[in-house]
Amino acid sequence: MTQPADPDAADLLITGCTVLLHDEQERIVFREDAAVLVRDGVIEAVTSAEGAEGRPVAERIDARGQVAVPGLVNCHTHAPMVALRGLAEDLPTEEWFNDVVWPVESNLTERDVTLGARLACAEMIRAGVTCFADHYFHMDAVAAVVAECGMRALLGETYFSSQGSRGRERSLEFALRHRGAAGGRITTALAPHAPYTVTDADLAATAGLAREHGLPVHVHAAENRDQTDASLDRHGATPVEILERTGILGADVLIAHGTGIVERDLPVLARANGSTAVASAPRGYLKFAWPTTTPVRALRDIGVPVGLATDGAASNNSLDVWEAMALTALVQKSAEGDPRWLTSRQALHHATLQSARAVGLGDAVGSIAPGRRADIVLVDLTGPHTQPVHDLAATLVHSARSSDVRTTIVDGRVLMRDRQLLTLDVPAVVRELGERLPALTDRSHGRRIQAYDT
Amino acid sequence: MTQPADPDAADLLITGCTVLLHDEQERIVFREDAAVLVRDGVIEAVTSAEGAEGRPVAERIDARGQVAVPGLVNCHTHAPMVALRGLAEDLPTEEWFNDVVWPVESNLTERDVTLGARLACAEMIRAGVTCFADHYFHMDAVAAVVAECGMRALLGETYFSSQGSRGRERSLEFALRHRGAAGGRITTALAPHAPYTVTDADLAATAGLAREHGLPVHVHAAENRDQTDASLDRHGATPVEILERTGILGADVLIAHGTGIVERDLPVLARANGSTAVASAPRGYLKFAWPTTTPVRALRDIGVPVGLATDGAASNNSLDVWEAMALTALVQKSAEGDPRWLTSRQALHHATLQSARAVGLGDAVGSIAPGRRADIVLVDLTGPHTQPVHDLAATLVHSARSSDVRTTIVDGRVLMRDRQLLTLDVPAVVRELGERLPALTDRSHGRRIQAYDT
Numbered sequence: 001m002t003q004p005a006d007p008d009a010a011d012l013l014i015t016g017c018t019v020l021l022h023d024e025q026e027r028i029v030f031r032e033d034a035a036v037l038v039r040d041g042v043i044e045a046v047t048s049a050e051g052a053e054g055r056p057v058a059e060r061i062d063a064r065g066q067v068a069v070p071g072l073v074n075c076h077t078h079a080p081m082v083a084l085r086g087l088a089e090d091l092p093t094e095e096w097f098n099d100v101v102w103p104v105e106s107n108l109t110e111r112d113v114t115l116g117a118r119l120a121c122a123e124m125i126r127a128g129v130t131c132f133a134d135h136y137f138h139m140d141a142v143a144a145v146v147a148e149c150g151m152r153a154l155l156g157e158t159y160f161s162s163q164g165s166r167g168r169e170r171s172l173e174f175a176l177r178h179r180g181a182a183g184g185r186i187t188t189a190l191a192p193h194a195p196y197t198v199t200d201a202d203l204a205a206t207a208g209l210a211r212e213h214g215l216p217v218h219v220h221a222a223e224n225r226d227q228t229d230a231s232l233d234r235h236g237a238t239p240v241e242i243l244e245r246t247g248i249l250g251a252d253v254l255i256a257h258g259t260g261i262v263e264r265d266l267p268v269l270a271r272a273n274g275s276t277a278v279a280s281a282p283r284g285y286l287k288f289a290w291p292t293t294t295p296v297r298a299l300r301d302i303g304v305p306v307g308l309a310t311d312g313a314a315s316n317n318s319l320d321v322w323e324a325m326a327l328t329a330l331v332q333k334s335a336e337g338d339p340r341w342l343t344s345r346q347a348l349h350h351a352t353l354q355s356a357r358a359v360g361l362g363d364a365v366g367s368i369a370p371g372r373r374a375d376i377v378l379v380d381l382t383g384p385h386t387q388p389v390h391d392l393a394a395t396l397v398h399s400a401r402s403s404d405v406r407t408t409i410v411d412g413r414v415l416m417r418d419r420q421l422l423t424l425d426v427p428a429v430v431r432e433l434g435e436r437l438p439a440l441t442d443r444s445h446g447r448r449i450q451a452y453d454t
Numbered sequence: 455m456t457q458p459a460d461p462d463a464a465d466l467l468i469t470g471c472t473v474l475l476h477d478e479q480e481r482i483v484f485r486e487d488a489a490v491l492v493r494d495g496v497i498e499a500v501t502s503a504e505g506a507e508g509r510p511v512a513e514r515i516d517a518r519g520q521v522a523v524p525g526l527v528n529c530h531t532h533a534p535m536v537a538l539r540g541l542a543e544d545l546p547t548e549e550w551f552n553d554v555v556w557p558v559e560s561n562l563t564e565r566d567v568t569l570g571a572r573l574a575c576a577e578m579i580r581a582g583v584t585c586f587a588d589h590y591f592h593m594d595a596v597a598a599v600v601a602e603c604g605m606r607a608l609l610g611e612t613y614f615s616s617q618g619s620r621g622r623e624r625s626l627e628f629a630l631r632h633r634g635a636a637g638g639r640i641t642t643a644l645a646p647h648a649p650y651t652v653t654d655a656d657l658a659a660t661a662g663l664a665r666e667h668g669l670p671v672h673v674h675a676a677e678n679r680d681q682t683d684a685s686l687d688r689h690g691a692t693p694v695e696i697l698e699r700t701g702i703l704g705a706d707v708l709i710a711h712g713t714g715i716v717e718r719d720l721p722v723l724a725r726a727n728g729s730t731a732v733a734s735a736p737r738g739y740l741k742f743a744w745p746t747t748t749p750v751r752a753l754r755d756i757g758v759p760v761g762l763a764t765d766g767a768a769s770n771n772s773l774d775v776w777e778a779m780a781l782t783a784l785v786q787k788s789a790e791g792d793p794r795w796l797t798s799r800q801a802l803h804h805a806t807l808q809s810a811r812a813v814g815l816g817d818a819v820g821s822i823a824p825g826r827r828a829d830i831v832l833v834d835l836t837g838p839h840t841q842p843v844h845d846l847a848a849t850l851v852h853s854a855r856s857s858d859v860r861t862t863i864v865d866g867r868v869l870m871r872d873r874q875l876l877t878l879d880v881p882a883v884v885r886e887l888g889e890r891l892p893a894l895t896d897r898s899h900g901r902r903i904q905a906y907d908t
Contacts, residue, residue: 082841083842085844086843086845086848087845089845089848089852090795091794092794093793122838123837123838126837126838127839285788286785286788287783288787288793289787289788289790318839318853320855329741333742333743334739334744337743337745339546340544340545341544344543344544382880382881382884383577384573384576384580384880385581385772385773385774387573387884387887388536388539388884388891390539390540390541391540391541391543395539395540398540398543399767399771399772403858426837429838433842437844
């Protein structure tokens with residue numbers, strides 16, 4: 001595919017596809033038989049087949065029968081937890097944390113995190129995910145995997161107040177050290193775990209650091225209704241109100257889950273000084289049998305973007321953001337009792353611009369438009385399950401699957417071509433991870449990194 | 455693969471896989487490094503690698519890294535409606551029927567049904583579905599497609615009382631003419647549409663025909679709570695009570711949906727004289743924003759099997775029974791508020807034996823065991839999204855996807871090998887169907903085949 005070097009040549013030309021675009025009102029529209037030209041990791045033009053003719057380019061992809069969509073963004077995950085996929089099944093939240101996940105995480109080594117992150121990135125690239133927001137431990141290892149595999153990520157080192165001030169300091173050191181790494185593909189956040197595991201004083205200190213260093217905060221809050229009720233009982237304030245009174249809402253904040261966001265939280269979020277977003281991972285809410293889901297409609301009404309997410313695979317069992325997109329549409333219809341709400345086009349808006357905004361990249365990715373970074377996935381719609389096409393948005397959201405993604409491109413670089421991963425060796429990762437699992441999953445020591453008590 | 459004919463040779467030997475089995479209490483168990491021997495369409499043995507050595511066999515499949523599971527059964531669908539996939543989106547039930555689906559179905563020709571059924575069978579075979587229960591129009595065409603593509607099916611010609619007695623008579627003629635066709639792969643049912651479109655007199659006549667001819671009845675009933683409420687208002691009886699008083703529950707009955715089954719229906723179903731089952735298609739209930747789902751736990755308590763289903767693709771957008779399996783687990787946990795309920799093993803029991811029973815094939819398929827018909831699918835678990843495996847049942851239900859099915863076998867015949875369909879030509883079907891869509895979807899005539907008024 002590589003042709004003799006031409007100094008004027010663009011890097012990549014994708015031809016023959018339908019392209020998902022946003023119009024001036026951010027409505028989802030489709031342009032057929034289009035071409036996308038990429039140079040230096042940036043989308044240079046979205047044009048017609050004719051407009052692309054004769055352009056010198058280093059690499060061409062013939063994408064007939066495919067749709068080019070912005071790469072999906074996993075707005076909240078714990079990528080290395082794929083190592084625990086299926087280990088803690090059919091349990092209530094408290095037992096899931098206290099009896100399995102937090103005991104096992106006390107064994108976690110940096111090598112486990114490296115292998116888990118590689119496996120997770122392989123899964124995400126194959127599922128059309130080009131960017132993820134990760135909130136976990138040993139994040140230096142995750143940053144190294146992001147650098148090597150070519151994905152984009154917003155990374156934060158998790159901390160609890162039980163670690164003393166050292167946890168917060170390490171989260172800051174991590175954020176400053178890796179900000180802008182991997183050619184700008186890595187952005188960073190401060191990552192306090194949650195208002196129920198981080199004290200108000202630590203949250204206030206975090207807010208100060210966020211303002212001082214211009215860093216966003218990525219935090220679990222109001223994960224479920226029980227947490228909100230417990231917070232009201234103990235502190236007379238909801239988790240969102242705690243975020244406000246500690247100054248966290250003065251920074252740019254990514255709130256994970258928010259299924260416990262209640263009516264009184266809405267004006268609080270609406271008046272936040274920073275840019276606030278929520279990541280919704282609906283599969284896990286069903287699996288844990290939580291009574292509510294993220295209040296997407298109420299958040300829309302106050303202008304808070306809701307990005308799509310999978311959470312970690314220990315609860316969600318996969319990092320399939322495509323599934324999260326479909327489930328968000330289905331669960332929101334059900335929760336609102338309104339089949340007209342959260343149409344496929346709305347779901348695609350959440351999956352693209354709202355998810356990009358949620359991870360602080362609203363101007364850089366989330367749309368296929370000149371000047372944006374070239375994070376693009378090509379989706380094959382020739383399978384029998386995606387034919388015929390009466391409504392392309394519905395086909396993408398409700399009929400297509402992550403396995404229909406044929407090609408994944410980040411910053412103009414092809415990370416998967418025709419379902420073949422180009423930057424990760426899955427069998428090698430699975431083999432070494434398998435050898436480590438007995439030590440990783442041992443719970444005979446009786447330790448755990450934290451206790452869950454909302 | 456074919457070797458010189460040996461009169462003692464078995465037809466097919468699958469080696470090196472893990473096999474999903476049922477123990478004597480019908481619990482799901484897994485046997486590793488097993489072999490499955492098939493002769494004359496029947497499973498002859500499930501044995502060890504050693505036990506299979508040296509056996510003369512016509513065809514071998516090396517299934518290392520794969521799991522052999524019973525072929526999935528789509529217990530309620532309208533296969534040819536794939537032609538309408540995505541045509542009626544984000545609408546309440548009544549508008550979906552009255553404004554789109556029933557007007558369009560007034561255009562339906564036998565050729566449309568042939569093409570739709572071919573596309574649907576291609577989709578299902580690729581998704582690991584080996585058998586489907588279909589309830590639609592022009593069912594001679596569907597029977598011909600089943601015969602040609604090699605699937606198994608329970609087929610019934612839909613009728614409304616608005617057709618007069620002719621509809622019921624044609625449903626009977628169809629059922630008698632095709633019973634046992636395609637080498638026994640086709641079984642048949644009487645198919646009254648629903649208690650809200652078929653009169654009590656017609657239901658009573660149907661019950662008589664079912665008894666007289668030993669035919670099962672496949673019927674929509676208590677699809678949603680509104681229908682149950684409307685039935686109580688108009689008739690003083692629930693849809694299930696109407697099935698009882700018209701004698702339908704004296705036959706073997708497959709009830710589609712049943713999300714409107716209420717407490718008072720449970721003793722009615724429990725005392726039914728025939729074998730009663732319910733097909734649950736949870737995706738559509740979320741999409742239509744129905745307030746309830748099929749009461750699986752209550753039905754379990756009275757011994758009514760619940761099979762998995764997708765309904766038609768005009769509401770469900772796919773015929774992905776694998777997704778229905780995962781969604782059943784997730785939605786049931788959520789509906790019951792109990793994360794311990796509907797474990798992955800329970801979901802697999804619904805997907806296997808309960809689904810087989812629901813379509814009247816409880817002794818023939820639904821389990822990989824000697825004497826059962828060889829309806830088997832091989833699922834590849836080597837992908838990054840299905841590794842590592844801590845709990846194989848959870849991996850199958852919550853991490854694997856229909857696209858992980860590599861090989862689909864019905865009655866011992868391979869219908870898909872390594873994702874390649876062997877009995878259907880998808881591009882040809884899509885091309886011809888595409889040409890017919892303008893005529894099929896025309897609604898300018900103002901007709902519809904029926905009016906929805908619960």
